[in-house]
Amino acid sequence: MEKIRTRFAPSPTGYMHLGNLRSALFEYLIAKKENGTFILRIEDTDQKRIVDDAVKFITDTLSLCDIHVDEGPMQGGEYGPYYQSERLDIYQKYAKQLVDMGKAYYCFCDEERLEELREEASLRKVAFLYDGHCRNLSKEEILEKLANHTPYVIRQAMPKDGITSYDDLVYGHIAVENALLEDQILIKSDGYPTYNFANVIDDHLMNITHVVRGNEYLSSTPKYLLLYQAFNWTSPEYIHLPHIVKEGGKKLSKREGDASFMDLYNDGYLPNAIINYLALLGWSPINNQEIFTMQELIENFDYHRINNSPAIYDVKKLQWINGQYIKKLSLDEVYKLVMPFLENTYDLSNKSKEWVRELIRIYQNHLSYGREIVELVSLFFQDEIIISDEAVEFMKQDGISHTLEVFKNQIENITWTVENINQAILNTKEESGAKGKLLYMPIRIKTTGQMHGPELPEALFLLGKDAVLKRLS
RNA sequence: GGUCUAUUGGUCAAGUGGUUAAGACGUCACCCUCUCAAGGUGGAAUCACGGGUUCAACUCCCGUAUAGACUACCA
Numbered sequence: 011m012e013k014i015r016t017r018f019a020p021s022p023t024g025y026m027h028l029g030n031l032r033s034a035l036f037e038y039l040i041a042k043k044e045n046g047t048f049i050l051r052i053e054d055t056d057q058k059r060i061v062d063d064a065v066k067f068i069t070d071t072l073s074l075c076d077i078h079v080d081e082g083p084m085q086g087g088e089y090g091p092y093y094q095s096e097r098l099d100i101y102q103k104y105a106k107q108l109v110d111m112g113k114a115y116y117c118f119c120d121e122e123r124l125e126e127l128r129e130e131a132s133l134r135k136v137a138f139l140y141d142g143h144c145r146n147l148s149k150e151e152i153l154e155k156l157a158n159h160t161p162y163v164i165r166q167a168m169p170k171d172g173i174t175s176y177d178d179l180v181y182g183h184i185a186v187e188n189a190l191l192e193d194q195i196l197i198k199s200d201g202y203p204t205y206n207f208a209n210v211i212d213d214h215l216m217n218i219t220h221v222v223r224g225n226e227y228l229s230s231t232p233k234y235l236l237l238y239q240a241f242n243w244t245s246p247e248y249i250h251l252p253h254i255v256k257e258g259g260k261k262l263s264k265r266e267g268d269a270s271f272m273d274l275y276n277d278g279y280l281p282n283a284i285i286n287y288l289a290l291l292g293w294s295p296i297n298n299q300e301i302f303t304m305q306e307l308i309e310n311f312d313y314h315r316i317n318n319s320p321a322i323y324d325v326k327k328l329q330w331i332n333g334q335y336i337k338k339l340s341l342d343e344v345y346k347l348v349m350p351f352l353e354n355t356y357d358l359s360n361k362s363k364e365w366v367r368e369l370i371r372i373y374q375n376h377l378s379y380g381r382e383i384v385e386l387v388s389l390f391f392q393d394e395i396i397i398s399d400e401a402v403e404f405m406k407q408d409g410i411s412h413t414l415e416v417f418k419n420q421i422e423n424i425t426w427t428v429e430n431i432n433q434a435i436l437n438t439k440e441e442s443g444a445k446g447k448l449l450y451m452p453i454r455i456k457t458t459g460q461m462h463g464p465e466l467p468e469a470l471f472l473l474g475k476d477a478v479l480k481r482l483s
Numbered sequence: 484g485g486u487c488u489a490u491u492g493g494u495c496a497a498g499u500g501g502u503u504a505a506g507a508c509g510u511c512a513c514c515c516u517c518u519c520a521a522g523g524u525g526g527a528a529u530c531a532c533g534g535g536u537u538c539a540a541c542u543c544c545c546g547u548a549u550a551g552a553c554u555a556c557c558a
Contacts, residue, residue: 021558056557121556134486152549163556183486190486191556198556205558229487229553252489252551259550287495290507294496298506317496320551324494327508337521375521386520399542435517462519 013171014046018072018079019209020099021053021445022064026071026271027262028323029254032288037222038077039289039311046219050082051212054095055202060128071271076304081216087329089216092267094208103395104211104241105164105196113240114196116162118145118155139192140165164197166237174232179249180316186232194233200271206230210237219244225318226249249313252292253320269325278347291321301334329378336377341367342365344374348383355384356391369472372464390472395459395481404461410452413444417453418471418482426475457481 016037041048050067050072069084081087091097098152108114117140126138130426131138145167155162168191175185196207202212213221227234228250238245250262255261262268269277274284286302294317295310296300302310336344348370352358358366373386420434420441439449450466457478472476 019558023558053558124488124556137485139554161556184487186486192554195556200556203554204556209558225488226558227553236485250488255551257494261551290495292495294506296497298497300507319489321496324508327495330508333521373520418500444547445517447517452517454518460518464519466517 012219014041014044015217015448016041016046016050016222017039017049017051017213017216017218019051019053019212019223020068021056022062022068023464024067026068027264027268028284028288029262030270031271031284032103032254032291033070033224033251033286034072034077034292035075035285036249036311036316038064039307040220040222040249040313042308045310048078049087049089049216049218050079050084050092051097051207051216052083052093053205054093055208059191062405067272073272075273075285077285084379090116094203094212097208097212098201098203100215101197101208101211102201105203105207108166108196108240109164111240112167114164114166115145115193116147116158117165117193118147118162119143119194120161137190139190142193145193155242163195163199165193165195166240167370168193168233168236173234176231176245176248178228178231178234179220179247179252179313180252180318181228182348184228184231186229188232188236190237191233206233207237210234212244213240214243220247220249222249222251225252232392236466249316251316251317254291254323255320256323259320259322267325274328274379278351278382279328280335280347281331283335284328286335287331288330290455291323292317293420301331332377336379339374341371341374345378346375347380351381352387356387365472369469372468372472389460389463389469391459392459395457396462397455397459400462401455404451405455407448409442409444409448411440413438413449413452414456414482416442418479421475423477426471427466428471431470435467 018034018037020026020034038048040046050069052068069079069082072079079085081092083088083092086092105114109116110321119140122245123143125409127141128138144165169394173185173186174188174191175183176185179265194206195204197203212218220437231248231250235245253261256268260266271284275281282304285304285307289307289311290300293311294315294392296312296315299306299310339347345367347364352366352370369387369390373383376386377383394411417434417438420437421431424430424434433447435453442449444452451461454463454466454469455461457470473481
């Protein structure tokens with residue numbers, strides 16, 4: 011069997027939304043499942059949209075996610091170059107070839123004429139299709155215009171009748187009438203190829219066996235197929251992916267503030283967890299497994315089980331998965347994950363590393379993403395404590411001041427360790443007779459101001475002896 | 484407007500003619516517990532609608548509704 015080759019072909023716009031990443035993931039998994047090759051190709055044929063460093067951004071994201079590119083701009087390969095902007099002569103050559111074969115033609119129609127056509131079409135409430143005006147220009151006319159440097163595009167001469175169909179590996183049989191397809195532009199007037207054209211040429215030349223992409227191309231794939239037919243090339247298999255949308259069914263978009271991979275990453279989500287979540291959007295394993303390493307994904311992935319309906323991005327489930335990953339991290343790893351957020355928010359200059367590690371340790375199980383630490387630990391960085399109404403009410407009960415007095419005496423002379431604090435609490439229980447809620451809550455409220463928080467001995471330890479004694483008096 | 488596609492609980496989803504319609508997130512209750520998490524147990528909640536086909540339809544067919552995509556010298 012032919013070895014599978016898939017490709018991720020983003021345009022370098024400097025932004026990687028979750029749908030893009032998921033496409034890359036599935037492309038990678040489909041290839042790796044069969045020991046195939048995963049290719050990165052940069053589709054930079056729109057000069058207006060190029061963003062500096064966007065390619066670095068894309069490759070950084072992929073490697074952060076453990077998606078390894080076999081062939082691409084950074085690592086090269088025998089089918090390069092992998093920037094479309096460096097393949098211009100290739101597209102020109104193939105476009106000319108099509109012209110010579112009589113399957114494409116020069117079109118000199120300008121914006122104005124096209125605009126008129128469009129207006130007329132919208133007036134008549136019909137779909138606008140280029141009318142093929144230049145399709146039958148005589149050789150002399152063409153030569154003359156070319157000699158005069160009249161701007162031109164190259165359009166494909168599409169068949170006027172018949173049906174073009176294919177079998178998508180996810181969506182099944184798709185058929186579209188050729189009459190609905192216009193004579194598509196292959197080469198733009200700036201000499202650059204259109205996406206459609208470059209895409210087909212490169213997929214063919216790079217030997218792509220499975221084209222995996224978003225389903226916005228589902229209904230335009232016949233246009234691509236017609237190009238393969240014109241060249242007499244065999245077309246690849248198609249796997250169209252359902253979209254990832256936000257609540258309400260709208261597309262995820264940067265402009266509307268929807269989270270991109272980098273946004274999540276910067277909030278302390280783990281790339282592994284993001285990938286894990288994304289894998290479960292539009293795909294499901296044969297069993298009920300939820301947590302996957304990349305290796306397990308590769309082994310278990312099966313494109314036959316890709317869903318064909320759109321999935322709504324749900325940050326709650328992502329948080330759960332991310333939390334599962336955080337629980338499995340070593341303390342050093344959580345420390346690394348969370349430290350930047352702490353440093354940026356709180357003054358840690360007079361805290362020991364041990365103190366910070368202890369702080370992080372007791373909150374490891376509470377975290378669903380890194381940035382969450384900031385809010386969770388705020389109680390240890392406040393000079394003033396504010397006692398809630400509920401807590402004030404609780405403190406009105408009998409015997410509480412006595413309990414607090416006993417506890418204060420208990421800790422006055424101990425060495426400040428979690429264990430000793432715990433013993434002091436137990437001694438207080440013995441001596442005062444208070445137990446359960448009436449034992450713990452008063453101390454908790456008096457020292458932290460809150461009725462919630464981590465285990466009391468640990469909380470007190472982190473607060474420090476001086477602060478605790480001060481708040482008790 | 485035309486074309487293509489989709490529709491199982493709030494969300495992700497399993498399911499391919501006969502099932503008590505899995506599982507997960509979320510939610511609620513209970514257990515654990517000083518509290519909050521974590522963990523455990525349990526509950527509520529789903530086949531868009533209408534016609535067919537069939538002994539039998541979530542599953543097949545046709546409509547309708549709703550949603551999305553495409554309809555660029557953007558990718």
